[in-house]
Amino acid sequence: MTQLLAPVDPSKSVLQRIAGALKVDMSADFLVAVCSRDDSLPVKRRFALKSRKNDKVFTYDQGHHTRVIKWRRQGVAPELEFDDVSLFEGAAAAVALLSAGSANVRPAVLAAREIMSDLPMGCTGIFTLGDRWQSIVRHRMAQLGCDPGQLVHPLLRRCTDAERERLLEMAVVYLRTGSLVNAAVELHCHRNTIVNRLESFQRHTGLDLRPPADASVVLLALR
Incomplete structure (x- = not known):
């Protein structure tokens, strides 16, 4: 996970080694989410209790946030399923709905982290780029002096x-x-x-x- 989420995009050969180690298909779809470390323990417990036998869920703690990467079964719509929503109940979660292939997991994590950093303190629920893009873009532009x-x-x-x-x-x-x-x-x-x-x-x-x-x-x- 450290190699997959490293500051520099991993090469194709590195991605192949990572996929082999994690026992996932490089071309599979992944649900990528970020939540606060304060909420990570109950979220991890729910994943452990509710995940199906063949589900592959990976969590990675870094700084103030916990990254959640879940393999999506083939044929599943890109929207969040009910089971996915219930995993984050009572917490604030930023979701980059679908990452097509392991090469896109890192950009999806960066997007989810940006959404999470933009959320107001104390809020709960699931937030996507569609919910927060206006706020993110405006803040980023203002930081560059382009309000x-x-x-x-x-x-x-x-x-x-x-x-x-x-x-x-x-x-x-x-x-x-x-x-x-x-x-x-x-x-x-x-x-x-x-x-x-x-x-x-x-x-x-x-x-x-x-x-x-x-x-x-x-x-x-x-x-």
Whole structure:
């Protein structure tokens, strides 16, 4: 496990030796998760009690986290099974749902660790990249001095307080619904009012909420 999760990606020959030692197929799929060391003991106990006879589950403690790597049976959907969910009950777990082949286990562990590090203190449940990508990307960009909020909020200071509030409210609702009609219903206004606010938002910020590229930038900015 130390070789598999080393800072440098293992070569193909090393992966073959690791797969032989662990008695797993190099091309198999793996469920990869990370949990806190504080939660690792009950999680390990559940794995020991609930795992099927032929299941292969590996755990590896490193720093404040415990890595969990579970071989997935062929034909199993990439989504978490009920048995997988129950293993982490009461704990916070970051899951990189599926690693296709042993060569992808290390990147999956890195992704799960990044998700785990992004979680608020005291939370419980299972979290995936789909749940946390906005927060992770925004924090990473801000660490590099590239805060996406600077692409929106300073430019809206030219608006009146009331107009800025309306535009931000519209942006939040429109990005959540993806629909002019649904946004208008939720904000109790006419569809054309949403269109006018979209145009006003673009006029002030240069960002159009309808194309995915601009929409993703504003999603991050509004975090």
